[in-house]
Amino acid sequence: MGGSPILRMISQRIALGGGLLLAVSALIFAGTQILPGDVAQSILGQSATPESLANLREELGLNQPAIVRYFVWLGGVMTGDLGTALTTRQDIATTLLPRLWNTLFLAFWAAIVSVPLAILLGLLAVRYRNGPIDKAISGFALASTSLPEFFIGYLLIFFFAVKMQWFPSISTVYDGMPFLEKLRAIVLPATVLVLVVLAHMMRMTRAAILNVMQSAYIETAELKGLGALDIIRKHAFPNAIAPIVNVVMLNLAFLVVGVVVVEVIFVYPGMGQYLVDHVAKRDVPVVQAVGLIFAAVYISLNIIADIAAILANPRLRHPK
Amino acid sequence: MLDLKHIPAGALLGLIITALFLFTAIFAPLLAPYGGGQIVGGVWEPMNAEHWLGTDNLGRDLLSRMIYGARITIFIAVLATALSFGMGAILGFTAAVVGGWFDTIMSRFVDLLMSIPTLIFGLVVLSVLPSTVVTLILVMGILDSTRVYRLSRAVAADINVMDFVEAAKLRGEGMGWIIFREILPNALSPLISELGLRFIYAVLFLSALSFLGLGVQPPSADWGGMVKENKEGIVFGISAALIPAAAIAALAISVNLVADWILNRTTSLKGGRG
Numbered sequence: 001m002g003g004s005p006i007l008r009m010i011s012q013r014i015a016l017g018g019g020l021l022l023a024v025s026a027l028i029f030a031g032t033q034i035l036p037g038d039v040a041q042s043i044l045g046q047s048a049t050p051e052s053l054a055n056l057r058e059e060l061g062l063n064q065p066a067i068v069r070y071f072v073w074l075g076g077v078m079t080g081d082l083g084t085a086l087t088t089r090q091d092i093a094t095t096l097l098p099r100l101w102n103t104l105f106l107a108f109w110a111a112i113v114s115v116p117l118a119i120l121l122g123l124l125a126v127r128y129r130n131g132p133i134d135k136a137i138s139g140f141a142l143a144s145t146s147l148p149e150f151f152i153g154y155l156l157i158f159f160f161a162v163k164m165q166w167f168p169s170i171s172t173v174y175d176g177m178p179f180l181e182k183l184r185a186i187v188l189p190a191t192v193l194v195l196v197v198l199a200h201m202m203r204m205t206r207a208a209i210l211n212v213m214q215s216a217y218i219e220t221a222e223l224k225g226l227g228a229l230d231i232i233r234k235h236a237f238p239n240a241i242a243p244i245v246n247v248v249m250l251n252l253a254f255l256v257v258g259v260v261v262v263e264v265i266f267v268y269p270g271m272g273q274y275l276v277d278h279v280a281k282r283d284v285p286v287v288q289a290v291g292l293i294f295a296a297v298y299i300s301l302n303i304i305a306d307i308a309a310i311l312a313n314p315r316l317r318h319p320k
Numbered sequence: 321m322l323d324l325k326h327i328p329a330g331a332l333l334g335l336i337i338t339a340l341f342l343f344t345a346i347f348a349p350l351l352a353p354y355g356g357g358q359i360v361g362g363v364w365e366p367m368n369a370e371h372w373l374g375t376d377n378l379g380r381d382l383l384s385r386m387i388y389g390a391r392i393t394i395f396i397a398v399l400a401t402a403l404s405f406g407m408g409a410i411l412g413f414t415a416a417v418v419g420g421w422f423d424t425i426m427s428r429f430v431d432l433l434m435s436i437p438t439l440i441f442g443l444v445v446l447s448v449l450p451s452t453v454v455t456l457i458l459v460m461g462i463l464d465s466t467r468v469y470r471l472s473r474a475v476a477a478d479i480n481v482m483d484f485v486e487a488a489k490l491r492g493e494g495m496g497w498i499i500f501r502e503i504l505p506n507a508l509s510p511l512i513s514e515l516g517l518r519f520i521y522a523v524l525f526l527s528a529l530s531f532l533g534l535g536v537q538p539p540s541a542d543w544g545g546m547v548k549e550n551k552e553g554i555v556f557g558i559s560a561a562l563i564p565a566a567a568i569a570a571l572a573i574s575v576n577l578v579a580d581w582i583l584n585r586t587t588s589l590k591g592g593r594g
Contacts, residue, residue, distance in 0.1 A: 020432070020435055023432050024432065024435055024436055027432060027433070027436065027441075028436070028441070028444055031441060031444045031445045031448075032444060032445075032447065032448050033448075034445065034448070034449070142573065142576055142577075142580070143569075143573060145576070146520060146524075146569060146572035146573040146576050147569045147572070147573075148524055148527050148528065148531075148544070148565060148568050148569065148572075149528070150527075150528075150531050150544075150547055150551075150565055151547075151562070151565035151566060151568065151569050154547070154551065154554050154561055154562055154565060155562060155565075157554050157555070158554055158557070158559060158562060161555070162554065162555060162556075162557050163557065169554070169555050170555075253437075256437075257437040257439055257440060260439060260440070260443075260532075261439075261528055261531065261532065264531070264532055265551075275440075275443060276443070276532045276533070276534070278447070279443045279444075279446060279447040279532075279534055280533055280534060282447055282448065283447075284447055284448060287443065287444055287447040288444070291436075291440050291441070291443065291444040294437065294440045295435070295436045295437070295440060295441075298435075298436070298437050298440075299435055302435075
């Protein structure tokens with residue numbers, strides 16, 4: 001009968017996430033309404049004629065109150081209709097979908113590399129605590145949290161694409177591109193993403209394991225005469241899984257955001273570049289749609305982090 | 321109180337570099353050999369005796385532009401940090417002292433804001449706001465104040481239940497006195513190292529926005545904007561874009577070193593309270 005309280009907690013968490021997402025959609029919508037004037041004026045600029053202003057207002061439905069527009073928009077989003085881009089007149093959902101896949105493809109490979117690497121390095125840092133390896137790892141962590149993505153990105157392009165010519169400097173991917181070529185195209189952007197999240201993930205893994213290492217049962221294991229690696233493997237790691245999974249998910253959420261800048265650096269046809277292009281063009285419907293999707297992915301990963309923590313906690317799995 | 325002999329080498333290096341950047345920012349017009357927007361040579365000239373860092377994509381002296389860029393970058397980041405700190409700390413302290421509905425509404429609203437990645441929400445808001453320096457400072461400061469709010473609220477909630485605050489309340493002091501005379505002085509040390517981290521975050525956030533073309537608008541440019549201006553050169557093997565990018569990294573790392581040191585110092589000062 002162990003399942004029911006867990007199921008209840010998980011469904012509560014999901015419901016909470018759903019509510020949060022709804023609130024976030026309202027906030028994103030409100031975020032594009034905060035001007036004292038209106039959106040049409042800011043899109044067209046000061047030189048707009050009264051006619052073009054009136055037309056755009058009509059098209060955006062600005063003659064209706066904001067609350068009505070919000071629910072119309074929300075209803076559309078719920079049924080998969082994200083609206084039409086102002087600048088290109090294209091349906092947002094159909095433009096967005098392939099770009100979403102590209103972004104997830106890039107983020108997926110960055111995650112595949114960074115997660116095991118971060119856990120391994122975190123374990124090493126604990127094993128050789130305060131030794132040179134630990135110092136080197138925390139030095140690297142300090143550097144990598146301070147480096148802007150574009151510094152790492154252009155440095156990689158400069159050396160590996162321009163000087164060595166090992167990889168393309170522009171990460172073009174298209175439909176029907178052979179898988180291996182696609183992988184080769186994303187090596188550099190994926191490396192930037194890995195470097196950006198690795199340090200943080202590693203540091204938090206190290207902290208999570210160190211936290212476990214201070215418990216009484218670890219001391220017992222030490223006094224039993226177990227070797228340091230055995231203690232970490234058999235006693236510390238299983239108990240640190242929950243916080244580590246949590247760390248990993250939080251960093252994946254971070255990675256999805258880091259993608260925005262990285263895509264612009266490598267001119268990668270993903271969602272981030274789509275967002276940035278349309279912010280500059282003041283194409284509000286696109287910005288709202290992409291912003292909402294980014295927020296949804298971010299919130300979902302956070303919920304998964306919570307659920308993983310619930311599942312990995314043995315005290316919750318076997319309630320009294 | 322400050323014993324210079326006991327500063328670790330890393331923190332000392334951080335302090336020196338941070339001070340150098342600040343000095344450059346303040347005295348930019350005196351230090352720069354050329355004007356920030358002045359075209360003085362060919363496009364992307366390599367480093368030479370006349371132009372120490374070479375010239376940029378329009379033939380402007382890169383060193384002069386870096387010096388003026390330091391001023392813009394640090395100016396905006398400092399103001400945004402000040403705004404985020406002032407707002408976050410005052411609201412956080414007030415929420416902790418007043419409690420009740422004010423605390424609940426503020427805290428839930430901050431939770432909501434923090435559930436959207438800052439960069440994404442920043443981009444959403446900037447899609448309708450005019451691209452001016454004031455807008456940038458406001459957007460960056462307000463979005464970042466959520467983190468300061470959480471920290472200040474947590475710190476103030478701890479202090480709020482201490483005897484001296486109770487005593488002040490009992491002798492009938494007003495809210496302003498409680499917040500500014502009782503809580504603020506005692507909350508300063510945990511907040512100060514956070515100040516450094518928020519400043520770094522502001523520098524990186526501003527640089528990212530400008531790099532994406534949504535921050536400081538040409539012809540003036542912060543370091544992020546300079547990376548954007550010169551990024552096309554990279555594929556031709558011209559490293560001009562790497563210089564402002566490296567400057568951002570150097571500033572962030574040195575402030576980080578100082579903040580780390582202050583954090584370690586204050587936690588050791590706090591003794592058992594951890």
